[in-house]
Amino acid sequence: MNLNTNRLLLRPWRQEDADALYKYASDPAVGPACGWVPHRNREESRRIILTVLNGEHTFALVLKETQEPVGCASLFRGAVCAEQDLELGYWLGRPLWGQGLMTEAARRLVKYGFSQLECPRIWCAHAVSNARSRRIIEKLRFRQEFLREEVAPAIGERRLIYYYSRFREEERRGEG
Numbered sequence: 001m002n003l004n005t006n007r008l009l010l011r012p013w014r015q016e017d018a019d020a021l022y023k024y025a026s027d028p029a030v031g032p033a034c035g036w037v038p039h040r041n042r043e044e045s046r047r048i049i050l051t052v053l054n055g056e057h058t059f060a061l062v063l064k065e066t067q068e069p070v071g072c073a074s075l076f077r078g079a080v081c082a083e084q085d086l087e088l089g090y091w092l093g094r095p096l097w098g099q100g101l102m103t104e105a106a107r108r109l110v111k112y113g114f115s116q117l118e119c120p121r122i123w124c125a126h127a128v129s130n131a132r133s134r135r136i137i138e139k140l141r142f143r144q145e146f147l148r149e150e151v152a153p154a155i156g157e158r159r160l161i162y163y164y165s166r167f168r169e170e171e172r173r174g175e176g
Helices: 015-025 043-053 101-115 133-140 168-171
Strands: 008-011 058-063 069-075 086-092 119-126 143-152 159-168
Touching: 008 101, 015 043, 015 069, 058 101, 069 101, 086 101, 101 119, 101 133, 101 168, 119 133, 159 168
Parallel strands: 086 119
Antiparallel strands: 008 058, 058 069, 069 086, 119 159, 143 159
């Protein structure tokens, strides 16, 4: 399944995306903010495409203008999710920060989650230190639910995480 926005195609990851994935996922400013270690080489990126990024609702964010994958967004069963809930996760290559692309992609994925997957509630989270992610969540009109300390296993770091949620009924009423 593919999803479209004005500037992006959201599509499943492909093995041939490994070079582009490595280009952006090897940046030390990207992975640790999301709780994962920067990719060390292209082979690691290729393995991650086959294992981590092969989820049913995980999408490469492809710039329509260049056809290059520049980030990722997914809906998945997160740790705080009730049975039918999903969590929104995302990251974007640093050269594209500040252009509204992630908000555009996240907005489309939230719409997909509510309208096509009929998810009753979508969660999202960010580390207290990740102000960029907080701004995206605010633009999408998610409501802050709680703050808790967690360990990011991949990087072995304790950090405070804010959790937010949004209900399908709010979307139906046009509240966001």
